[in-house]
Amino acid sequence: MQDQAVGRKIFAFLGEKWASIFLVVLLVVFSLVARNFFAVKNFSNILYFATTYLLLAAGETFVIVTGGIDLSVGFVMGFVGVVSSIVMRDMLAAGNSQTVCMLVGTLVGLAVGVLPGLVNGYLVARLRVPPFIATLGMYGVANGLALNLSEGFPIYFLPTRVQEIGNSFIAYLLPGKAFTFFERPPNLQPGDLRNLIGIIPGTVLVVAVILLLSIFLLRRTKFGQHTYAIGGSKDAAIRSGINVPRHLMGIYVLSSVFASFAGIIYVFRIGVGNFTTFSSSFELFAIAGVVIGGASLMGGRGTLGGAIIGVLILNTLENGLNITGIPAFYRYIATGLILIAAVVIDQLTPERRSTGA
């Protein structure tokens, strides 16, 4: 009798914590199997590439907690990337200083990024279009607009500082010689470059701040409480006086703005504006991250912490596969399998359903 109870407890524990355990197992296995995996430089690399997915997944978490879904995030990201890089390119060509170009490009990108969210939110909240369809429509529209604006080509000739900023570190350490913040140490010798250690990529810090703010928003504010309330029971939320349509509009705008941030960070990282191709499947990785992190598509359940772990699993996997020399496309298979496994595990451990925020 007692054995059974203990067994059930272990089962429930595994069901609840499997994602974190899986992440640890992945890290251990790759550290043992792959050379160069267990290194500060590599871990910072994983985070560096995870930033865009983390942002997409963070926005998606809010939407999924309300019981919705946003399929358009990947293409909104590409659309905003294209818009802001076109602004930067054209302003630079008109003779503005690099700083002004970057600032205006970023702000215009974020402002334009509000629009898809407003449309999605209006369709879902006011016109009662199923979220899946409204955002699938936006998936087409945003992609078409991005291709239209870029005419199907990447956008080059951005300010050179864009890529410098996107690939800078918070601090640089040249062992035994120099330690500087934000800028590389002056008078570097060619031999020093190899020993230079960058500590925490700047983009990672920016994204970490955004994520901390969103965790606060979802866990500690009325906005967050209402988000869970709507996902738990929309009727109850309405009856308890929450302005559900307005709140849902806000949620879809939030998701779209997070996707815009991701698009802008992507531009800063590679120094080129690019539209999203159909096969890049950003929405798959974002949604998979959130679901692996324990969110339910029925709404009312899911955390940002979980989503972060989910995304880190997928990115660690990608990094580990790359380092061990396995073709990158295995990560699509792995992501699909883990996504399905996450839902099945969720299905099999009903105890998990009680865990809310």
Added chain:
Amino acid sequence: MPETVLAARRRSATVLWMGRNWALLFLLLEVAFFSILGSRFQSLENLQNIFVACLPVLILGMGQTFVIITGGIDLSVGFVMGFGAVICAKFMVILQAAGLPPSASIPLAAVICLVVGVIPGFVNGTLVARLKVPPFLATFGMYGIAYGVSEIVSENTPISGLPALAGVIGNEYIFYIIPRKLFSFLVRPGNASPEDMRAMLSIIPTIVAIAFIFVIVFAFILRRTRFGQHTYAIGGNMDAATRSGINVPRHLTWVYVISSCFASLSGIMYALKYVTGRADAGSARMLDSVVAVVIGGASLYGGTGNVKGTIVGALIIATLETGMVNLGVPSHNRYIAIGMILVLAVLIDQFFPELVGKGE
């Protein structure tokens, strides 16, 4: 008085008919629009091109129709189509290397592709029907898996070296007619003079004919057989279907298998038409297939939808695509239009539920 009542009733019947058939009217408007603005849009050649262009949407949409009628969704069709194209092309190359003549290697590769194409559907169906994974997530997982597998099989490059006969089959017509001179069946006349070649009419692309055979067979299955009835019954009310003795899990598995086999068929046609196989062959087509079915009057809540509607939906998308090319507008702009049409179709469904034809 009676006359006015009758007239009013007739008028409202007309309005109702127009509402029910808005997709068909939209298609006609679209054709009229491009005929006026475009050049030689209404030529026989161009009309046949529209049918060729609608094939991927139509074929994927056929499977999607079955799935959506049951109240599910299959997001994996686009990448399963790419998977089909890669498998079909790969096996043509392998069988050719093994020394088989093209006339044997091509049909054999197509059959192998259809058989392999059962697998994604079986997995989707099992997940949805037995393990109760929401259709959206099960097929979303398969979306990643199918793309990954086909990139690995194709080693991230389009597969080349297919038998030349594949391209002939993929691009030939059933009849070739040179007016008052020649009538040829399946074989393109080789030794005609240049003037005759110019006057030659090519009628009915073979792949369109093949596709429509499948479409008609499955339209019959959906409308006239018990399998079709049960499909509507499950979409209408799953509990009632279970209670009335339908083996719902088995039926659902079949429906997802049908969808992924249609996706593979579309992949085979891609391999025949373009004489290559690539993993991203159908990546843009998942959206199109859902849009075609929804324009055709299917409700995402299940229980309604029909093949006629899906055909109209696929033609709307193909006409748009062909018309934009005809006008010299970059065809990627169609995604904007298609996204908006999708939302529009759902809004019509939402606000005028009486207009949506209940299942056949």
